[in-house]
Amino acid sequence: NAGVTQTPKFQVLKTGQSMTLQCAQDMNHNSMYWYRQDPGMGLRLIYYSASEGTTDKGEVPNGYNVSRLNKREFSLRLESAAPSQTSVYFCASTPWGQGSDEQYFGPGTRLTVT
């Protein structure tokens, strides 16, 4: 049981390049989330998927798109990277409807945009 996994762990992009961050969970959780973490700002929600087949914007969605590929996988895409998107990105999942509200995080992807 690996929990929440993310790839890649590190990435450097040039301005304007695109990339997809991958996330998978093996806990049969219904909901999945993408956050960014910046110094002094805490975790900010980018997008979330309450259940398979649905996605919704969070607090800072501009410049990002997501895909809930199936119940296990939730990817985050940067279409045209900008230096302001330099951050640490965390994927998380929550059971919902299984008697628990606990949110579990992946190890993070550290992205630098030059």
Next chain:
Amino acid sequence: GQQLNQSPQSMFIQEGEDVSMNCTSSSIFNTWLWYKQDPGEGPVLLIALYKAGELTSNGRLTAQFGITRKDSFLNISASIPSDVGIYFCAGLNTGNQFYFGTGTSLTVIP
């Protein structure tokens, strides 16, 4: 977006001392969660609280869900060097949205 008020922002303590930190909000929460984050790692869930007044322990860690449902406290007893890290709270509101504190950075001096 709403951030929870977490204090203190940082703490420097001697090994063996007890530690207390807290989170407050202007809104009511149904669930409080406490996490620890080591440098370069993802947050790890320490304790989950579901009822107002609830007191829950996990080893040397004890957390409480405030009676007003607007605050929560985390205590660490007899700190050890591996307690070093950033601790942050998260609250889940009635709209099923998570909100996060900005963290307490803990340094334990051997």
